[in-house]
Each structure stands twice: as structure tokens, then as C-alpha cells.
Amino acid sequence: MGEARLETGVHGHEIYTYDYEKALLPGTDSGAGMWRYQRLLPRPDEPTMYPLPVGGTPLRTTREIRQRLGMRGLWLKDETKGPSASNKDRATALVIDQGLRTGVGVISTASTGNAAVSTAIGGAAAGIAVVIFVPVDCAPAKVEMMAAMGAYVFRVCEGYRAAFELSRRAAAHFHWMDRCTGLNPLTIEAKKTASFEVWEQLGDRAPDVVTVPVGDGVTLIGAAKGFQELVACGVAAKVPRLIGVQAQSCAPVAARWHGTPVPAQWPGTVADGIEVPEPMLTDWTIDEVRRTDGDFVTVTDAEILDAVELLSDAAQITSEPAGATSLAGLRQATATGLVSPDETAVAWVTGANLPSPPVRAARPGAVFTISAGLDAVAFALAGTPVPVS
Ligand SMILES: *Cc1c(COP(=O)(O)O)cnc(C)c1O
Secondary structure, three states: OOOOEEEEOOOOOEEEEOOOOHHHOOOOOOOOHHHHHHHHOOOOOOOOOOOOOOOOOOEEOOHHHHHHHOOOEEEEEEHHHOOOOEOHHHHHHHHHHHHHHHOOOEEEEEOOOHHHHHHHHHHHHHOOEEEEEEEOOOOHHHHHHHHHOOOEEEEEOOOHHHHHHHHHHHHHHHOOEEOOOOOOOHHHHHHHHHHHHHHHHOOOOOOOEEEEEOOOOHHHHHHHHHHHHHHHOOOOOOOOEEEEEEEOOEOHHHHHHHOOOOOOOOOOOOOHHHOOOOOOOHHHHHHHHHHOOOEEEEEOHHHHHHHHHHHHHHHOOOOOHHHHHHHHHHHHHHHOOOOOOOOEEEEEEOEOOOOOOOOOOOOOOEEEEEOOOHHHHHHHHOOOOOOOO
16 A cells, blocks of 8 residues: 555656555554655655654634634644744655665755755754755845754855756765755655645545645645545545745746746845745646636735734734745735635645754754855865765
8 A cells, every 4th residue: 555656747747646545544543743644655654763743733713814814714724833834844854754764864955945944954853964055145044043953055156046956966966865845756745745634624625725835836736736636535525726826026937827027037025935036846836726727826025924914913823924925815815806705715824934943953064155066065065974975
């Protein structure tokens, strides 16, 4: 049972498939949190060695937030409750779980910030060295946190796309495990478990609508795959309409969907967790939204900050701007009639910024600012415990 196959999907990216049947869904003997769904994950049906708890996040609502949105069926999937306070923790856990089983020494990733913080914390807990590539304008507090967790951090002057390319090349060249979001198919497998949880939390039922912040698109694709697999297993009737939400000041996927012009340069947004000018999975993300009869909406920074405040005031959830875009998007979607007030809608609240890490690093890491190039990486890491040959 739970035999996973790795195939090349229609968009040219690797994707796992299974022989879907009801028996793959959790039984009483299943693990805790995300591992509860391990028969629909590409790993052996055995306890994980990953030391931090992950998944099993609350599905919450309050009367006040329902009133403020004018939605009787509003729910919040509170993904701010993981070890590093973002939904990246699911992906980190599944990748490091595999790394621990296969004896990996170094794990690396590119990130706008949160995937890197999550990987740094997960690596510190698991005793695996971590190398990070971020754009040079990555939030300084996040960079500090990564280094404090023992990670070696490269701030890449040419920006996120260059950091991403360099991360891929470095991982291949130096034989590190590559966690890159949108590239490692495990990240989608891990993120789909949030949909399984929502289905269970709603009483074995899929909601009508789901709103998800979109950066590279992994979270949305993962959410879609989770519901598709529930349908394939015969336990859910339908995949919810998926509404992808982007910040108006960095909305390349929404622009493609709506056929609106893409500016030469996006002005940038407070929602740094989803500030991805050249997303990895644009076509795939758009396809998933189309298949569910969904849509894309964009929200202004002011609307995003309103949603942050609303989550705090009306639902006692501390969210970072990226995490609250889903609620800002849902609010707009109800105002324009895209979502009707009596539908069951779940907003994915994906992150809270800067956790208090649940682990201490064995040794401090370091931060380097470089122009994208393998030589600079090898030079900086010489004399550290990270092998670069
Ligand atoms: C990464 C992230 C997202 C979604 O990004 P994708 O790359 O589309 O998966 C949303 N919110 C937060 C807080 C994030 O860190």
C-alpha cells in the first residue's frame, strides 16, 4: 500500500501518483500531524525520524470574523502554528525525512525567506547542514535567524531568480540535497496534506472555495492535489474552486490569467513571502485554477495590511502580510460576487513571520553577499563543515 510513482507531469515537472483507494486515508494507527497521511506520501509506512512536530494545524473561525466578512461559512486554515511559523514547515519536514533516511549531509534551498528559515530550523533540529540562497533584499531579520540556526546564507545580488538558479547549480555540483520549492516534487506532496486536514476537520467534506496566496505556486498546486486525491480515493465529492491571490504590486501569475500587461519591473509588496516576480510554476498554477472553475484576484498592500489586522483583532491569529493575502482576496471575492456569502470557504493563512525557534544550533552559521557564481560559493564555504568538492 502507498506505493508512490514519480512521473513527469504535463508541465514537465516531476509529480508523484498513487493507486488511489479509500484505504490510503488515515487509520487509527497512523502517525501524528502531517505523518497521519503517510500512505499518501512517497515514504515508507514507518515512523519519521524528523524531530519537530509538523502539520495538524488548526482550522479555526470566530463569530466576529464571519460577521466582518459577511460569510457564514468562513474558515481559516491556520498554518502559522508550525515550528517556523509558516506552511514551508510541511515541505521541510518531508524533504528532511527523506534526507535522514538516505544519510544526506547537506540540504540547500533558494527562498524569498520563509522556506529558508524553515529549512534552517529543520536542519538544526535534524543535525543536517543547511545552505541557503536568498535575494539580497531578503528581510534582514530572516537572514539573521537563518545564520543563528547554523545555516550558511548567500545573499545573491542579482535577486531571487538568480538565487534560485545558483541554488540548483550548487546542489547538483556539490552533491547536496535540493529542497528548492517548485523543483523538488516532495514540496507539493507535503503541502497537499493541508487539504487532507481541512477535509477531515470539516467532517470528511471538502469546502466549496479555497483561497491561497500565490508566490511560486507550490501551495496552490499542493492544495489542489490534496483535494484531487481525496476525490480519487472516493471520499470527497468535488475539488473546491481555487482562488489564487497575489499582491497587486507583484502579480505575474494573476496578470497572465487576466491577460493584463506585465510591467518591466514590479514595484514590490509588503507581502515578501509571496514576492516572486518570475514564478516557477505559472502555467501549472493557472491550469489547476482553471480546472476547478476558480479565479485569480489581486489585492493592494493596504488591503493586505487590513487583513493582517483583521486576523489579529477578530481571530487572534498573528499573520505576516503574505499569510493574510488569502483573507484579503476572499474579502474581495465576496464583495465582487465571485464567492457567495453562504458558501463554505477556507482561507489558507500561510505564515506568521519570525518564529521563536524550538531548537538551538550546534554552531553558528554565516552570511555572505555574493554575485551569482559557483566559485564564490566554493570560496566562501572552504573551511566550513559543508563539503564543496
Ligand atoms: C511561500 C509562502 C506562500 C506561498 O508561496 P508558493 O511559492 O506559491 O507556495 C504563501 N505564504 C507564505 C507566508 C509563504 O511563506
